[in-house]
Amino acid sequence: xxxxxxxxxxxxxxxxxxxxxxxxxxxxxxxxxxxxxxxxxxxxxxxxxxxxxxxxxxxxxxxxxxxxxxxxxxxxxxxxxxxxxxxxxxxxxxxxxxxxxxxxxxxxxxxxxxxxxxxxxxxxxxxxxxxxxxxxxxxxxxxxxxxxxxxxxxxxxxxxxxxxxxxxxxxxxxxxxxxxxxxxxxxxxxxxxxxxxxxxxxxxxxxxxxxxxxxxxxxxxxxxxxxxxxxxxxxxxxxxxxxxxxxxxxxxxxxxxxxxxxxxxxxxxxxxxxxxxxxxxxxxxxxxxxxxxxxxxxxxxxxxxxxxxxxxxxxxxxxxxxxxxx
DNA sequence: AAAAACTGCAACCGCCAGATA
DNA sequence: CTATCTGGCGGTTGCAGTTTT
Numbered sequence: 001x002x003x004x005x006x007x008x009x010x011x012x013x014x015x016x017x018x019x020x021x022x023x024x025x026x027x028x029x030x031x032x033x034x035x036x037x038x039x040x041x042x043x044x045x046x047x048x049x050x051x052x053x054x055x056x057x058x059x060x061x062x063x064x065x066x067x068x069x070x071x072x073x074x075x076x077x078x079x080x081x082x083x084x085x086x087x088x089x090x091x092x093x094x095x096x097x098x099x100x101x102x103x104x105x106x107x108x109x110x111x112x113x114x115x116x117x118x119x120x121x122x123x124x125x126x127x128x129x130x131x132x133x134x135x136x137x138x139x140x141x142x143x144x145x146x147x148x149x150x151x152x153x154x155x156x157x158x159x160x161x162x163x164x165x166x167x168x169x170x171x172x173x174x175x176x177x178x179x180x181x182x183x184x185x186x187x188x189x190x191x192x193x194x195x196x197x198x199x200x201x202x203x204x205x206x207x208x209x210x211x212x213x214x215x216x217x218x219x220x221x222x223x224x225x226x227x228x229x230x231x232x233x234x235x236x237x238x239x240x241x242x243x244x245x246x247x248x249x250x251x252x253x254x255x256x257x258x259x260x261x262x263x264x265x266x267x268x269x270x271x272x273x274x275x276x277x278x279x280x281x282x283x284x285x286x287x288x289x290x291x292x293x294x295x296x297x298x299x300x301x302x303x304x305x306x307x308x309x310x311x312x313x314x315x316x317x318x319x320x321x322x323x324x325x326x
Numbered sequence: 327a328a329a330a331a332c333t334g335c336a337a338c339c340g341c342c343a344g345a346t347a
Numbered sequence: 348c349t350a351t352c353t354g355g356c357g358g359t360t361g362c363a364g365t366t367t368t
Contacts (some may be wrong), residue, residue: 016336016362038353054354055337090356105357106335 013047017056021046025053026061059100066098070107078104078112083126 013021028044034057037050046053070078074096081092089101089108096104116123 014338036353051354052337058355059336087357101356102336109358110334 011047012041012049012052014052017060021048022056022061025056029057029061055102059102064098065100070099074099075112078108079116079126082108082112086124 017025024044024046025040028040032043037054040046040050040053041048044053048056077096078092081095085091087105089105093099093101093104113123116126120129121127122129
């Protein structure tokens with residue numbers, strides 16, 4: 001097995017890069033582009049190995065890098081991709097523009113992993129910890145955290161057993177200092193068929209370059225088989241006008257919010273309605289058709305000119321990372 | 327105020343696979 | 348065919364900053 005020649009050379013600098021070194025490397029790459037990394041240190045006047053230069057460029061100096069915290073969408077995507085791909089950080093990073101494998105790996109190890117463990121989910125398998133004695137308790141804990149819009153139907157209950165351990169519990173701890181948003185996002189969600197659907201759509205052997213598209217397709221498609229016949233007759237709904245005054249009501253199938261539940265997707269026709277979802281008052285504008293994505297905490301709006309579903313007390317479009325227009 | 331513990335992250339290490347001599 | 352070089356990847360380490368004791 002051949003060794004990197006750069007690794008055996010002596011007197012090469014190691015450790016953190018100085019601003020001067022960064023400048024040299026940046027200047028060189030900007031002028032000559034990325035080519036043979038082993039020759040870069042020599043030509044750029046750096047006492048580093050080519051490998052180190054490559055890493056510095058990829059992880060730090062590259063101009064297309066995205067800085068800052070991971071968004072909720074990125075976090076969700078990482079979780080889902082990790083569920084399918086495992087620790088294939090490079091493949092995961094390929095689906096997150098501007099993010100590096102190293103960055104995602106660090107984020108996973110320092111943050112996401114702990115979140116899952118805290119939720120009782122094995123970060124390696126993305127399944128609930130397999131202590132059978134705990135399953136029932138966790139199940140009850142899970143469903144009790146769901147809103148009244150997600151009743152534990154017999155079908156859902158059965159599905160839970162079939163897919164025991166495959167529940168997707170999303171997290172939202174990256175949401176900061178916003179009670180409305182926290183409440184809105186912190187509810188656990190249930191989509192037992194998501195993983196099977198997602199996994200069945202990818203190449204089980206190798207990297208699938210269309211992964212992101214499939215991810216979106218899986219999340220946004222509505223043609224999944226019905227999981228449950230969702231009876232809304234007893235679904236408690238709280239109506240409120242935009243000024244915040246409330247009146248309690250009960251959503252029925254004859255109301256102007258029409259819903260159907262299919263494997264985590266709740267299709268809805270909104271006709272200028274205000275209602276409550278997962279404990280948060282939500283307002284819709286007239287003529288809005290959307291899908292409630294349980295596992296993504298999102299309402300997908302099909303025919304609106306703008307973001308037009310939003311938590312009460314906020315302005316339309318304010319939660320652009322929560323609500324997306326298709 | 328100081329030491330210890332914790333955390334995030336940049337960078338390194340070792341391995342692998344493909345290219346090339 | 349074999350040895351070597353190189354780029355790429357995932358796992359791990361170690362440092363610097365922050366928080367806790």
